[in-house]
Amino acid sequence: MIKSKYMNPYLAGVLLGMVLLAAMFLSGRGLGASGGIKDTVVAVVGAVDKQHAMNTPYYSKYYQNGEHPLRNWLTLEIFGMVVGGFLSGALSHRLKFKIEKSPKISNRKRLLFAFLGGLFFVYGAQLARGCTSGAALSGMAVLSVAGFVTMAAIFGSAYFFAWFFRKLWI
Amino acid sequence: MGPISIISDFPEWLNMLIAFFIGIGFGFALEQAGFSSSRRLAGMFYGYDTTVIKVFFTAAIVALAGSQLLSFFGLLNLKLVFVNPYYVNSAILGGIIMGAGFIMGGYCPGTSISALSIGKIDAMIFLLGGMVGAFLFMETYPFIQAFAMENYKGNMRIDEWLGVSPGVFTLLLIIAAVAMFWIAELAEKKFSRPDITSDL
Numbered sequence: 558m559i560k561s562k563y564m565n566p567y568l569a570g571v572l573l574g575m576v577l578l579a580a581m582f583l584s585g586r587g588l589g590a591s592g593g594i595k596d597t598v599v600a601v602v603g604a605v606d607k608q609h610a611m612n613t614p615y616y617s618k619y620y621q622n623g624e625h626p627l628r629n630w631l632t633l634e635i636f637g638m639v640v641g642g643f644l645s646g647a648l649s650h651r652l653k654f655k656i657e658k659s660p661k662i663s664n665r666k667r668l669l670f671a672f673l674g675g676l677f678f679v680y681g682a683q684l685a686r687g688c689t690s691g692a693a694l695s696g697m698a699v700l701s702v703a704g705f706v707t708m709a710a711i712f713g714s715a716y717f718f719a720w721f722f723r724k725l726w727i
Numbered sequence: 728m729g730p731i732s733i734i735s736d737f738p739e740w741l742n743m744l745i746a747f748f749i750g751i752g753f754g755f756a757l758e759q760a761g762f763s764s765s766r767r768l769a770g771m772f773y774g775y776d777t778t779v780i781k782v783f784f785t786a787a788i789v790a791l792a793g794s795q796l797l798s799f800f801g802l803l804n805l806k807l808v809f810v811n812p813y814y815v816n817s818a819i820l821g822g823i824i825m826g827a828g829f830i831m832g833g834y835c836p837g838t839s840i841s842a843l844s845i846g847k848i849d850a851m852i853f854l855l856g857g858m859v860g861a862f863l864f865m866e867t868y869p870f871i872q873a874f875a876m877e878n879y880k881g882n883m884r885i886d887e888w889l890g891v892s893p894g895v896f897t898l899l900l901i902i903a904a905v906a907m908f909w910i911a912e913l914a915e916k917k918f919s920r921p922d923i924t925s926d927l
Contacts, residue, residue, distance in 0.1 A: 566760060571786070572752075580749045630746040634750035634753065637749065637750020637752075640747075641754025642757065642840065651758075652846055653845070654846040657766055659923075674833065675855065677825070683865070684820060685821025686817065688835055689829075692811055701885070702880070702885045703811040703812060709822070710821070714825070
């Protein structure tokens with residue numbers, strides 16, 4: 558089976574940094590991922606129960622002026638991310654449906670913790686107004702104290718909890 | 728002069744097109760870095776693969792130094808670039824919750840999108856969990872709003888906080904990053920797990 562190696566991490570870092578710099582130069586903003594996820598949820602809630610969305614402060618601001626929550630910068634960026642990731646995977650022969658996990662755990666266990674991990678992560682990202690991309694990476698690039706604090710809190714916490722969840726990975 | 732779309736007042740469709748192309752670059756870079764692999768990302772916290780810190784800090788420094796240079800030559804007005812507001816409580820508690828999610832799920836939101844775009848099923852489930860997390864946040868927001876908004880410090884910048892110039896801070900960050908990269912390379916040897924890394 559042909560399997561290409563990943564890009565050198567420092568080179569990949571330069572590439573990612575150039576993309577972030579391009580976002581700052583072209584649009585005056587950083588990169589983001591969790592914001593687009595939230596917008597999708599706002600759209601779903603609005604489609605299922607418009608009344609609830611209009612009555613709840615956190616949703617209703619997205620429906621002011623008759624705008625649609627999915628027609629914005631972050632959502633388009635996420636569509637692009639899927640295309641970009643797919644192109645990279647195609648170029649490097651990594652397109653394959655699979656559940657990635659340690660051989661010591663079952664598929665069910667991996668997927669359960671993947672679900673919980675996503676739930677925790679995006680909940681925390683809404684609280685902190687951004688995730689690893691929007692708060693930590695983009696925040697650091699503009700010298701925001703919030704960026705550095707969020708980065709330290711994410712990594713510090715993951716190191717702390719790593720011991721409890723070690724059986725999932727090693 | 729940048730930010731181009733703000734200064735030139737680009738039409739909506741052009742901004743959306745830029746967002747789409749920035750997204751392509753973002754997703755491509757994450758996937759090439761190997762951030763589409765949860766076991767590779769988790770390696771950061773057990774020492775057997777430290778790609779995360781190398782890519783993350785290199786990217787932050789390139790964007791930081793690059794934007795400072797563009798600003799120095801008058802090509803970018805940094806006053807028009809968004810600076811994340813600092814809500815102390817939210818940043819710390821949010822970060823702690825995110826860290827727990829990171830080690831449980833093996834992804835962050837951006838890397839999960841990169842991973843699902845090449846077919847990782849665990850990443851799709853992570854994203855599904857993420858949507859539930861966003862939903863729970865919005866539903867519970869009224870209960871945590873007071874705590875989340877407390878301790879607000881405005882768009883506080885770290886160079887001003889430390890009382891140094893942006894250039895000096897950038898230099899300090901580069902020195903700190905080089906030290907971390909050196910430790911990271913040592914850690915990869917000490918905690919080496921060829922049985923895992925050969926799989927990725």
